[in-house]
Amino acid sequence: MTTNILFCGYSYHTNGYHSQHKSGYPSYLFRLQTEGVCEVVVKGKKMEIEKGDLLLIKPGDHYELLVNADQKSGDYHLVCEGTWVDEWWNRSEKPDVSRIDLEDKLLVLWRHIMIEKRRPATSQNEELTSYLLRALCITLERAINETVPSINVPYTVTRMMRYIEEHATTAFKVDDVARHAGLSISRSVHLFKSSVGKTMIEYALEIRLSAAIERMKYTSLTLEQIAEDCGFGSYPYFHRVFHKKYGVAPGVYRRQEY
Structure with missing residues (x-):
């Protein structure tokens, strides 16, 4: 089964920011708020996102992001697709927003993917990035499940x-x-x-x-x-x-x- 990381990075906004995908986001989007606050609209529902909030978007979801000019907002984000990601997504319900712990092991894994994607295309190891993405997905899934009290x-x-x-x-x-x-x-x-x-x-x-x-x-x-x-x-x-x-x-x- 395939995996493909289209983009992986970190953003920090201090002067306002706005993006929108009213016709539907084209791929899977994982976005983890690490600093400050922002607002998102997912499937028509407006929500304030704070530190520790994990946003999960699937292909076709209406999505907007707004950082006001007087706000500061930092986040890790990753855009991906592939048959393995499809299977992972469909095997359990994924909430639009979850509050999770910002653990070092999770952020290190995210940064590892970022570093790998910065390499020249001829130097990138697709097998490694594929396993890193799978590890990130499963780690995020565990983090979400652990925030739901049994x-x-x-x-x-x-x-x-x-x-x-x-x-x-x-x-x-x-x-x-x-x-x-x-x-x-x-x-x-x-x-x-x-x-x-x-x-x-x-x-x-x-x-x-x-x-x-x-x-x-x-x-x-x-x-x-x-x-x-x-x-x-x-x-x-x-x-x-x-x-x-x-x-x-x-x-x-x-x-x-x-």
Whole structure:
């Protein structure tokens, strides 16, 4: 299946801007607001777009963009087409506008595509840009889905889970997680435990243990180094946590399994 990136870039408007496609946008458009505000009209509906808003337009959609002269507006945008994009779009409902987290890994992926598209045509790797586009689409889809609270897991809890997953192998603190979610420590602790069924530290320990087992399986690192790399701080603590979980010492587990 094909993918084709027609344009990928970043814009920052300070003196006003207006564009319109009343007869329908010709391709798929992804637009992520990163700074300031603007207004859009999608399928006849006027909306104010703020930082963190992701706009998704499909071919044929009526689309207008307006940045007033007294406003500032910055956004990443990408225009694409192809049979793979068609299939991705049609497999689930895509809201016109979603509020998502402006995570570095998402913006880095977007910038990677921008850099690749700046290369001379003879130097561009179509296979690489195709996979980067697919990765961006799937990452955006996940970001959209995670902003929709499920019955058991509110969006704020999902944000806390993602933060812990990213920082589990470092010495993060509970108040770091609470601050990331915009909650008090007591509220974040209670909400996380009631939604996930375990404490933040217990959740982090599961991730650390999984990372440790991967290193035990695929590397020749010492158990002391693995304990440090995976966020346990010391081997005795790693030994205690591991033995409690698996019933054997890390060294015994490594010899038995691998």
